[in-house]
Amino acid sequence: MSTIASAGIQAAQPLLPEPATVAAVIRETETIRSYRLVFDDPGVMAAFSFLPGQIGLVSVMGAGESTFAISSPPSEKEYFQFSVMKTGVVTGAIHELGEGDKVAVRAPMGCAFPSDGWKGKNVMIVAGGIGMAPLRSLLLHLLDHREDYGKLQLIYGARTPADLCYAGDRQQWEERGDLDAVTTIDVELPEWTGRAGLVPAVMEESGLRPENTVAVICGPPVMIKFVLASLDRMGYREGQIYTTLERRMKCGIGLCGRCNVGPKYVCTDGPVFSLESLRGLPDEL
Amino acid sequence: MRFIATDRIPGLLGRLVESGMSVWAPQVVKDTVNTVLFAPWTGLEEISLDAYTMLSAKQLVLPATERLFSYRYTLEGGRERIGIEPSPPADKETAVFGARACDARALAALDALFLPEEGSGYRDPGYAAHRAGLTVITLACTTCDSACFCSSFGKGPAETAGSDLILYPVEGGLLAEPVTEKGSQIAAFDIFEDSEQSKPELATTACIDLEGIGDKFLGAFNDLDFWQRATENCLSCGYCTYACPACHCFNIFDEMSSDREGERCRSWDACMFYVYTLETSGHNPRPSIAHRYRNRVGHKFSYYPANQGELLCTGCGRCIRNCPGGLDVRNVLKGLAAVEAATEPGTRKPGPSGPEAGKPGTEGPSANGPEAAR
Amino acid sequence: MTELVTKIQEVLNEADVVLGWVHSAAAGAAVPAWFHNAVEAEAAVFDSTCVHNLAVHLPRLQDRTAGIVAKGCDIRSVVQLISEGQVRRDRVRIISVPCPGVVDVKKVWRCFGYGKKLIDAGGQVEMEGKTAPREEILLWKCRGCRDTAPLISDVVVGDPAGVAPPSPAERTGLRERFDAMTPAERRRFWQEQFSRCIRCNACREACPLCFCRDVCTMQTREPHWTGGQINAREAEMAQHIRINHLAGRCTGCEECERACPVGIPLMLLLEEQNRAVEKLFGYRAGTDPEAKPPLLVFDIDNDTWDSER
Numbered sequence: 001m002s003t004i005a006s007a008g009i010q011a012a013q014p015l016l017p018e019p020a021t022v023a024a025v026i027r028e029t030e031t032i033r034s035y036r037l038v039f040d041d042p043g044v045m046a047a048f049s050f051l052p053g054q055i056g057l058v059s060v061m062g063a064g065e066s067t068f069a070i071s072s073p074p075s076e077k078e079y080f081q082f083s084v085m086k087t088g089v090v091t092g093a094i095h096e097l098g099e100g101d102k103v104a105v106r107a108p109m110g111c112a113f114p115s116d117g118w119k120g121k122n123v124m125i126v127a128g129g130i131g132m133a134p135l136r137s138l139l140l141h142l143l144d145h146r147e148d149y150g151k152l153q154l155i156y157g158a159r160t161p162a163d164l165c166y167a168g169d170r171q172q173w174e175e176r177g178d179l180d181a182v183t184t185i186d187v188e189l190p191e192w193t194g195r196a197g198l199v200p201a202v203m204e205e206s207g208l209r210p211e212n213t214v215a216v217i218c219g220p221p222v223m224i225k226f227v228l229a230s231l232d233r234m235g236y237r238e239g240q241i242y243t244t245l246e247r248r249m250k251c252g253i254g255l256c257g258r259c260n261v262g263p264k265y266v267c268t269d270g271p272v273f274s275l276e277s278l279r280g281l282p283d284e285l
Numbered sequence: 286m287r288f289i290a291t292d293r294i295p296g297l298l299g300r301l302v303e304s305g306m307s308v309w310a311p312q313v314v315k316d317t318v319n320t321v322l323f324a325p326w327t328g329l330e331e332i333s334l335d336a337y338t339m340l341s342a343k344q345l346v347l348p349a350t351e352r353l354f355s356y357r358y359t360l361e362g363g364r365e366r367i368g369i370e371p372s373p374p375a376d377k378e379t380a381v382f383g384a385r386a387c388d389a390r391a392l393a394a395l396d397a398l399f400l401p402e403e404g405s406g407y408r409d410p411g412y413a414a415h416r417a418g419l420t421v422i423t424l425a426c427t428t429c430d431s432a433c434f435c436s437s438f439g440k441g442p443a444e445t446a447g448s449d450l451i452l453y454p455v456e457g458g459l460l461a462e463p464v465t466e467k468g469s470q471i472a473a474f475d476i477f478e479d480s481e482q483s484k485p486e487l488a489t490t491a492c493i494d495l496e497g498i499g500d501k502f503l504g505a506f507n508d509l510d511f512w513q514r515a516t517e518n519c520l521s522c523g524y525c526t527y528a529c530p531a532c533h534c535f536n537i538f539d540e541m542s543s544d545r546e547g548e549r550c551r552s553w554d555a556c557m558f559y560v561y562t563l564e565t566s567g568h569n570p571r572p573s574i575a576h577r578y579r580n581r582v583g584h585k586f587s588y589y590p591a592n593q594g595e596l597l598c599t600g601c602g603r604c605i606r607n608c609p610g611g612l613d614v615r616n617v618l619k620g621l622a623a624v625e626a627a628t629e630p631g632t633r634k635p636g637p638s639g640p641e642a643g644k645p646g647t648e649g650p651s652a653n654g655p656e657a658a659r
Numbered sequence: 660m661t662e663l664v665t666k667i668q669e670v671l672n673e674a675d676v677v678l679g680w681v682h683s684a685a686a687g688a689a690v691p692a693w694f695h696n697a698v699e700a701e702a703a704v705f706d707s708t709c710v711h712n713l714a715v716h717l718p719r720l721q722d723r724t725a726g727i728v729a730k731g732c733d734i735r736s737v738v739q740l741i742s743e744g745q746v747r748r749d750r751v752r753i754i755s756v757p758c759p760g761v762v763d764v765k766k767v768w769r770c771f772g773y774g775k776k777l778i779d780a781g782g783q784v785e786m787e788g789k790t791a792p793r794e795e796i797l798l799w800k801c802r803g804c805r806d807t808a809p810l811i812s813d814v815v816v817g818d819p820a821g822v823a824p825p826s827p828a829e830r831t832g833l834r835e836r837f838d839a840m841t842p843a844e845r846r847r848f849w850q851e852q853f854s855r856c857i858r859c860n861a862c863r864e865a866c867p868l869c870f871c872r873d874v875c876t877m878q879t880r881e882p883h884w885t886g887g888q889i890n891a892r893e894a895e896m897a898q899h900i901r902i903n904h905l906a907g908r909c910t911g912c913e914e915c916e917r918a919c920p921v922g923i924p925l926m927l928l929l930e931e932q933n934r935a936v937e938k939l940f941g942y943r944a945g946t947d948p949e950a951k952p953p954l955l956v957f958d959i960d961n962d963t964w965d966s967e968r
Contacts, residue, residue: 016354059539062356064538221568258562314855320920527859560879605685
């Protein structure tokens with residue numbers, strides 16, 4: 001488990017959000033939009049730093065607050081980005097927002113992927129659907145420090161081509177020689193020239209072997225379940241596998257009670273967990 | 286020791302009110318048969334020291350609802366802004382009179398969470414302000430009832446943690462023993478007199494075996510049958526959590542007063558509510574009453590102790606005495622006591638928990654229990 | 660072996676579980692218990708401390724066949740649940756018990772302290788040597804009870820005709836005082852009452868008829884009918900929504916008021932509404948399994964309620 005504490009901008013008053021403005025809205029899919037945000041206070045924006053895997057709580061005042069993974073890389077200093085799937089009251093309100101609209105943000109919260117500890121290793125990133133959001137931040141961060149790592153692989157799947165996020169990024173990733181970017185959809189479609197097949201199967205066939213490799217996975221629970229079984233068959237040990245959890249959160253500072261998995265709080269002890277550390281916790285996901 | 290005669294107690298409370306404090310004391314709610322609550326005392330109300338309050342004193346440090354900030358959208362030079370105005374911390378001095386050792390001790394547990402040592406974590410400004418302004422005047426228990434089980438936890442009724450001043454019932458009045466400087470100042474009031482009387486013998490409640498309870502809980506974690514049997518009477522209301530002096534979970538939400546302004550509040554919330562962990566996807570990690578109650582027991586007897594080194598229960602018995610469904614957490618703890626400890630979640634079989642073994646109340650007071658203490 | 664135990668054991672031959680009571684030494688009174696087999700059922704009791712309305716559990720038990728030991732008033736809840744389709748008649752085995760009224764445990768604690776064994780004999784109850792007239796410590800709903808004879812049952816324990824309903828009485832002073840209040844006084848009265856509400860939802864969860872339960876509008880943001888604050892205004896709004904949803908459905912079992920930890924006299928509101936429904940529609944909830952609740956079939960265009968259905 002990473003030990004990076006949430007040394008956020010409002011360490012003294014972590015329940016107070018900081019006003020921010022929507023700089024850009026990117027339509028990813030029918031139900032997912034990415035929001036590039038800039039803190040209104042230039043000093044706050046300049047001081048803002050985080051690491052991949054960390055989360056933020058975004059408020060639309062009056063509607064409330066929801067938790068999202070930061071999907072932009074730490075090297076991006078002009079803005080920070082969240083990718084939001086429309087599912088409820090707050091995400092619905094976020095989806096009403098356009099450029100120039102106001103939000104308020106508490107970030108960064110939680111711990112990050114311990115990617116410094118992976119230097120010299122291969123990294124296989126396995127993502128499904130909106131689960132790509134935190135892994136986009138991670139992938140871009142690893143690419144920013146490409147020379148520190150061995151082989152890099154991305155296996156990204158969605159149900160249909162229309163459910164894939166980050167079209168612009170994907171094209172660049174596929175063109176890079178130093179990244180093996182595999183994109184797959186669940187079943188073949190006439191207009192789709194890429195790979196077809198479920199993520200676990202594609203991973204078992206083309207994924208990096210476990211030797212000196214770290215696997216980072218995020219996606220819907222059913223995908224996680226089968227990916228874990230596949231990783232086991234491929235010979236991955238639990239200490240080599242990292243994931244990031246999602247739970248309903250309110251305070252983000254380990255006090256309000258609801259995001260605990262046993263004695264650990266997803267908001268402060270997580271959201272990033274190694275499979276090894278999760279195995280020691282009560283199974284209540 | 287200092288002593289105050291029973292008939293001078295209103296005088297003492299009056300002195301506290303005169304000093305600018307708001308004074309809370311147990312009172313029977315008007316028009317009810319036996320609903321005793323901590324309520325503001327202004328001079329006329331009759332206080333009720335012989336019954337246990339339905340709710341703890343935690344509302345004085347964690348109000349049921351507290352505004353975190355107000356917000357307002359404004360236009361400045363044609364540009365929209367959000368103004369966020371944090372609520373000023375309370376600066377009121379409050380005294381609670383007639384809390385019990387179990388209530389006061391729970392404040393110490395809440396302090397560890399909301400007010401850790403300077404530099405060792407987040408110190409909640411709202412809690413800090415309420416806590417700094419609070420004086421806890423505890424009534425020591427020389428009697429108890431069959432729902433009490435504080436003797437299971439260390440010093441039981443003799444616990445001083447969280448109290449500023451402890452009052453011991455003796456012939457004709459109360460002996461006062463200060464625990465803190467705040468308490469000493471009150472005991473120095475001339476409404477008290479010096480006394481040679483010695484402290485009375487305190488009650489001994491029923492005891493539950495809590496040895497290794499955290500690991501035993503983990504051992505039984507995956508035995509959902511046990512949790513289902515244990516929670517058959519549970520109605521999934523929030524009374525036990527709201528009445529508990531140590532439960533502290535909260536919700537955060539916004540309420541608009543117009544489309545341009547509103548407030549963000551935090552309110553008590555209960556892990557026994559289905560919606561507490563319900564995710565917008567419809568997924569709920571704790572979908573059934575058994576899952577939720579298991580978490581509640583886990584939090585008190587395994588998770589919080591793992592993080593903070595203390596149990597998050599003080600044995601006040603409110604959740605037993607007043608449970609609308611008739612649940613007794615001690616039966617669950619007794620079931621767990623029979624489980625083999627584990628350091629990781631397992632499926633060890635707890636002791637029987639049905640009506641037979643769980644025969645609620647079979648724990649009864651022990652030989653040196655309440656009867657003996659009375 | 661009492662007749663009650665034997666009959667529960669018989670019902671267990673065809674039911675997965677029977678809801679009943681056992682004596683709790685800690686409470687000094689009966690607490691609910693679920694009997695899964697004949698051995699467990701040996702502990703079953705029925706006495707005047709069996710206050711809980713166990714029908715509250717039936718909707719959650721629809722994947723099983725459940726027996727229920729039920730007082731006359733509890734049976735009304737079962738009947739209403741059946742008439743609303745919340746409970747299937749063929750999934751319930753009703754074991755009717757003759758009930759001479761149950762005690763208000765809060766009154767008992769006031770007189771005697773929590774956890775003292777109560778002896779109920781003749782017209783007196785005795786606890787730790789102190790006695791009180793039985794009728795004085797009964798729940799209000801028991802006074803003048805109209806439901807001592809079971810409406811429906813599968814198994815009858817004892818002789819239902821053998822119990823006389825306790826004499827009628829209104830809740831001391833409060834009802835009379837409340838009826839005499841002006842609207843403004845009533846407003847103040849309820850504001851004061853709801854200022855104590857902690858929104859624990861015990862009223863809702865103890866109510867056998869409240870069926871939204873887990874996704875109740877008292878807690879949702881969608882719809883956002885009440886604010887989340889725990890204060891008198893929001894608590895009263897939430898309660899009025901709940902109570903209105905019980906129009907023509909409340910059987911007056913008083914469980915909401917019994918469950919309320921802060922002593923809000925909810926039955927003042929519900930009794931008022933129940934009387935209005937009875938007056939307007941000639942309907943008492945839970946008295947006829949074939950009846951359709953008036954507010955389900957009320958035709959606003961014709962402003963009539965077809966009592967013949």
